[in-house]
Amino acid sequence: MVHRDVEQMSLFGAPATAGVSSSAGKTPLTEIQAPTGPAGTSYPLYASVVIDIPSRALSDPFAYGVEAAYADDIDEGSVVLVSFGRRMVMGYVVALSPILSELPAAADLDPSKVKPIRDLLAPSSCSELFASVSFWMSREYVAALSECLRLFLPPGGTPRLDKADDGTYRLKEPAVHAVSERVVSITPEGADYAPPANAHRQRQLIEALSCGPVSTRELNLLYTDMSSTIRTLSKKGVVRVDERRAWRGLGDETTLSSARVAAPKTLTDGQQRALQEIYSCLQAGRGDVILIDGVTGSGKTEVYLSAIERVLKQGKTACVLVPEISLTAQTVGRFRSRFGGLVAVFHSRLSAGERLDQWDMVKSGAARVVVGARSALFCPLRDLGLIVIDEEHEQSYKQGSSPRYHARDVAAFMAKLGGFPLVLGSATPSAEALARVAAGEHLGQRWTRVEMPERPGSSVLPRVVISDLRREFAAGSRSIFSKPLYDGLIRVAERREKAVLLHNRRGFAPFLLCRECGCVPTCKHCSTSLTYHERTHALECHTCGAVYHINPYPAPGSACPQCGSRYLAKMGLGTQQVEDALRQIMPAHVDIIRMDADSTKGKDAHKELLEAFDASECAVLVGTQMIAKGLDFPEVTLVGVINADYALKMPDFRAQERAYDLLEQVAGRAGRGASAGEVVIQTYLPHDPVIRAVATHDRSIFTAHDLAQRQEAFYPPYVRLTNVLVWGTNQAATKRYIDKLAAAVRQCFDSLRGTDQAWSLAGDPTAAPIVLGPTPCVLERAKDRYRFHFVVKSPVGYHVSEAIDGALSQIGPQPGINVSVDVDAYDLM
Numbered sequence: 001m002v003h004r005d006v007e008q009m010s011l012f013g014a015p016a017t018a019g020v021s022s023s024a025g026k027t028p029l030t031e032i033q034a035p036t037g038p039a040g041t042s043y044p045l046y047a048s049v050v051i052d053i054p055s056r057a058l059s060d061p062f063a064y065g066v067e068a069a070y071a072d073d074i075d076e077g078s079v080v081l082v083s084f085g086r087r088m089v090m091g092y093v094v095a096l097s098p099i100l101s102e103l104p105a106a107a108d109l110d111p112s113k114v115k116p117i118r119d120l121l122a123p124s125s126c127s128e129l130f131a132s133v134s135f136w137m138s139r140e141y142v143a144a145l146s147e148c149l150r151l152f153l154p155p156g157g158t159p160r161l162d163k164a165d166d167g168t169y170r171l172k173e174p175a176v177h178a179v180s181e182r183v184v185s186i187t188p189e190g191a192d193y194a195p196p197a198n199a200h201r202q203r204q205l206i207e208a209l210s211c212g213p214v215s216t217r218e219l220n221l222l223y224t225d226m227s228s229t230i231r232t233l234s235k236k237g238v239v240r241v242d243e244r245r246a247w248r249g250l251g252d253e254t255t256l257s258s259a260r261v262a263a264p265k266t267l268t269d270g271q272q273r274a275l276q277e278i279y280s281c282l283q284a285g286r287g288d289v290i291l292i293d294g295v296t297g298s299g300k301t302e303v304y305l306s307a308i309e310r311v312l313k314q315g316k317t318a319c320v321l322v323p324e325i326s327l328t329a330q331t332v333g334r335f336r337s338r339f340g341g342l343v344a345v346f347h348s349r350l351s352a353g354e355r356l357d358q359w360d361m362v363k364s365g366a367a368r369v370v371v372g373a374r375s376a377l378f379c380p381l382r383d384l385g386l387i388v389i390d391e392e393h394e395q396s397y398k399q400g401s402s403p404r405y406h407a408r409d410v411a412a413f414m415a416k417l418g419g420f421p422l423v424l425g426s427a428t429p430s431a432e433a434l435a436r437v438a439a440g441e442h443l444g445q446r447w448t449r450v451e452m453p454e455r456p457g458s459s460v461l462p463r464v465v466i467s468d469l470r471r472e473f474a475a476g477s478r479s480i481f482s483k484p485l486y487d488g489l490i491r492v493a494e495r496r497e498k499a500v501l502l503h504n505r506r507g508f509a510p511f512l513l514c515r516e517c518g519c520v521p522t523c524k525h526c527s528t529s530l531t532y533h534e535r536t537h538a539l540e541c542h543t544c545g546a547v548y549h550i551n552p553y554p555a556p557g558s559a560c561p562q563c564g565s566r567y568l569a570k571m572g573l574g575t576q577q578v579e580d581a582l583r584q585i586m587p588a589h590v591d592i593i594r595m596d597a598d599s600t601k602g603k604d605a606h607k608e609l610l611e612a613f614d615a616s617e618c619a620v621l622v623g624t625q626m627i628a629k630g631l632d633f634p635e636v637t638l639v640g641v642i643n644a645d646y647a648l649k650m651p652d653f654r655a656q657e658r659a660y661d662l663l664e665q666v667a668g669r670a671g672r673g674a675s676a677g678e679v680v681i682q683t684y685l686p687h688d689p690v691i692r693a694v695a696t697h698d699r700s701i702f703t704a705h706d707l708a709q710r711q712e713a714f715y716p717p718y719v720r721l722t723n724v725l726v727w728g729t730n731q732a733a734t735k736r737y738i739d740k741l742a743a744a745v746r747q748c749f750d751s752l753r754g755t756d757q758a759w760s761l762a763g764d765p766t767a768a769p770i771v772l773g774p775t776p777c778v779l780e781r782a783k784d785r786y787r788f789h790f791v792v793k794s795p796v797g798y799h800v801s802e803a804i805d806g807a808l809s810q811i812g813p814q815p816g817i818n819v820s821v822d823v824d825a826y827d828l829m
């Protein structure tokens with residue numbers, strides 16, 4: 001009972017509990033025909049339908065009949081209209097069968113009592129895996145089934161029902177529409193046409209079309225109004241104009257040189273080994289997970305590209321996930337320069353229209369490679385043959401709202417289901433991935449690792465210098481830049497090279513502090529210390545977004561909100577200040593480019609800043625975490641970290657892992673070309689295992705220390721960790737509710753315990769689940785809501801959903817009180 005893996009589950013992964021079975025005492029899951037309706041109907045086809053009401057209690061599918069009129073058009077994934085209770089509601093078909101009893105949980109239903117589907121609202125537009133994956137996710141992450149299914153729906157918002165005056169229902173028109181464009185091409189007859197000598201415009205047009213059709217929009221843009229020439233030649237029958245669907249979202253062209261790399265002539269040994277492993281999985285049709293553990297700059301992208309080439313040749317498709325932050329023109333450019341128009345892209349900066357078009361490109365089969373952030377997993381790729389997750393360790397693969405899935409785990413499930421490999425790549429793999437490859441398997445799936453310890457060609461990992469800030473301070477230095485960093489920067493300026501300077505602002509944002517009473521202003525609605533934004537002279541709450549205008553000392557109006565003192569001083573250091581300090585020490589020919597949340601607000605700002613850095617002859621790129629990863633600029637010879645310590649000191653069991661990942665990744669931006677690189681890390685903690693590991697490029701110094709700590713304290717990857725958060729406006733009521741809930745969860749675990757021997761080891765979460773808490777959250781109050789949580793630690797592979805779901809339905813919802821369940825939680829604040 002403790003370990004239940006995927007294989008033991010039915011196709012739908014739904015447990016035979018929680019009302020799914022139609023055994024005595026539980027409601028059979030069908031909509032029973034009203035007594036007045038025609039009785040005894042039987043249908044050529046039956047459908048399992050998930051009702052679109054996001055409540056845990058309504059998670060399981062219901063059986064409906066499909067009348068002959070719809071039988072040909074209905075599909076798994078179709079959106080249908082059904083009656084439910086006294087209402088008409090929308091639902092998603094998740095299974096079809098001519099035999100009612102073969103549908104999930106419909107074994108004991110009486111066919112004559114099944115109600116018909118009332119209308120077919122929209123055809124299926126989902127990937128083949130959508131039903132199985134949704135059922136699995138719903139159970140794995142304690143989320144409503146309809147919420148999981150919605151992930152697979154086309155963009156443009158959740159479909160809504162509209163009731164017309166005549167009483168019929170249809171889906172509300174989405175706000176975004178497809179658009180068409182006009183494309184000009186040379187006709188077969190026009191192939192030999194020679195324009196008259198003086199017809200300059202005609203020659204331009206023929207030349208523009210010589211490589212294939214071009215849209216009128218592009219022609220007009222390139223040659224300022226071609227329309228009359230197009231008309232003339234079209235009348236002569238030399239060119240023709242056709243209307244076709246326009247695919248918005250392809251115009252991500254960039255001048256970045258690194259975005260257009262040709263395939264290398266020879267692959268490194270590591271790259272070849274990685275490809276061998278992937279090819280053998282592809283050939284055998286095994287759903288294995290392959291971790292490419294390759295140092296920064298070892299050429300992981302090239303491995304993905306070659307593997308995808310193979311998959312495309314087999315007539316299959318591929319999905320590549322990259323962290324949102326590195327979905328830059330550079331990454332996208334690399335895939336587009338290899339696979340051209342076969343690539344669709346999904347990221348959060350797309351407009352609604354672009355998103356729709358990219359989706360339809362995939363659905364129509366025009367795109368066969370998808371590059372995107374975590375939600376790209378759910379786009380309608382057919383014949384999926386490979387999933388790649390780059391920078392596997394990144395936290396952005398975990399979704400922060402329900403369903404709180406982790407893309408790595410969903411992808412692993414998909415790979416297993418579809419019998420194709422999942423490739424994970426990282427220079428700093430997560431503790432979870434390392435534990436699984438060490439075990440060789442996870443939940444019955446094979447996990448293997450391929451190491452790529454070297455960079456291609458002559459490039460080597462950079463030399464790392466640890467600059468001890470305690471000594472700098474003792475020697476009287478008060479500058480942001482220690483001696484080694486200062487010297488490095490000056491050298492870069494002299495040699496006309498490039499540098500990257502990381503100013504890690506996580507937990508290090510500027511704030512105001514009252515020098516007299518010591519108070520740090522906090523938000524009125526949250527227990528969050530406010531962050532000071534210099535540009536706007538405002539204190540901002542990063543929890544709720546509230547803004548307070550305030551002037552720090554020595555401005556005339558400055559006053560501490562607590563004691564009224566005017567000595568409200570600015571503390572901490574912003575990226576802006578690092579930029580200013582840099583300008584003071586660098587010669588005028590050095591371009592200084594700052595990249596942070598403020599400077600990248602515009603749609604293309606991020607791309608433009610990187611292009612400027614690329615084009616510059618000698619430059620320093622200074623920025624927050626967003627510059628630390630993925631960037632590939634061979635001219636960068638120096639990387640500096642202003643202060644490494646803030647990352648290390650966060651109150652989180654993953655703080656060390658994240659700090660290591662950040663420092664190793666940013667260090668990896670140096671020396672990727674022919675010239676050697678150097679890294680200077682400024683720190684007050686030179687002996688910390690993380691710092692020592694980065695200094696020597698030896699991960700084991702840090703992992704040995706980190707894993708031992710986690711094992712002792714029962715943290716992932718040794719246990720599963722679920723965070724149950726309850727919040728509400730009334731502190732006492734919220735507290736009462738979470739106490740009841742925690743007690744009920746404990747009770748559910750007790751009753752599941754049965755006679756299993758392993759369970760008697762009380763207090764050891766690697767053997768049986770335990771509940772810790774409830775306690776107030778670190779962030780006690782947010783947006784005027786009081787927050788409490790408890791944590792469930794359970795054995796790896798154990799599903800907490802039965803117990804938690806059971807407890808939730810036992811207690812029932814309470815107005816004004818919200819609950820969220822986060823399985824495999826990352827954020828415990």
Ligand SMILES: Nc1ncnc2c1ncn2[C@@H]1O[C@H](COP(=O)(O)OP(=O)(O)OP(=O)(O)O)[C@@H](O)[C@H]1O
Binds near residue numbers: 632
């Ligand atoms: N076999 C090869 N021969 C020569 N150059 C190569 C080869 N493979 C990759 N490269 C080049 O090496 C550089 C680094 O490759 P890439 O960006 O894929 O590394 P990476 O492993 O993804 O690094 P990171 O983890 O730091 O992002 C790129 O400029 C790439 O074009």
Ligand SMILES: [Zn+2]
Binds near residue numbers: 523526528542544545
């Ligand atoms: Zn707030």
